[in-house]
Amino acid sequence: MTCKEAEQMVMPYINKELTDKELSAFLSHIRICRDCYEELEIYYTIYTGLAQLEDGGKDQNIHRLLEESLRVSELQIRGRKFFQVYYVLSQVLAMAALTAIMVMEILSI
Numbered sequence: 001m002t003c004k005e006a007e008q009m010v011m012p013y014i015n016k017e018l019t020d021k022e023l024s025a026f027l028s029h030i031r032i033c034r035d036c037y038e039e040l041e042i043y044y045t046i047y048t049g050l051a052q053l054e055d056g057g058k059d060q061n062i063h064r065l066l067e068e069s070l071r072v073s074e075l076q077i078r079g080r081k082f083f084q085v086y087y088v089l090s091q092v093l094a095m096a097a098l099t100a101i102m103v104m105e106i107l108s109i
């Protein structure tokens with residue numbers, strides 16, 4: 001992913017509009033690119049700052065909030081990947097079981 005692509009994903013990220021694939025690429029770029037991380041932090045600060053004003057909120061450590069948000073996103077992606085692997089594996093096992101039953105039935109005739 002280029003910095004330009006990452007920059008275009010900053011707002012969609014904050015609005016939680018990215019697909020898993022986009023989110024995954026965006027997060028890996030943010031983790032290695034200081035410039036884009038800072039860009040995200042600025043937008044995140046503005047966005048959460050405004051949200052907190054609306055809430056009549058307390059001033060929180062925005063940097064810590066952003067880190068938490070990034071970590072949650074990373075965990076979500078990892079969780080979904082694990083689930084997909086598990087799902088495919090269970091499908092394969094189901095097919096194998098079905099095949100085994102069919103083979104046993106054919107042999108018993």
Ligand SMILES: [Zn+2]
Pocket residue numbers: 002003004006029033034035036
């Ligand atoms: Zn970048």
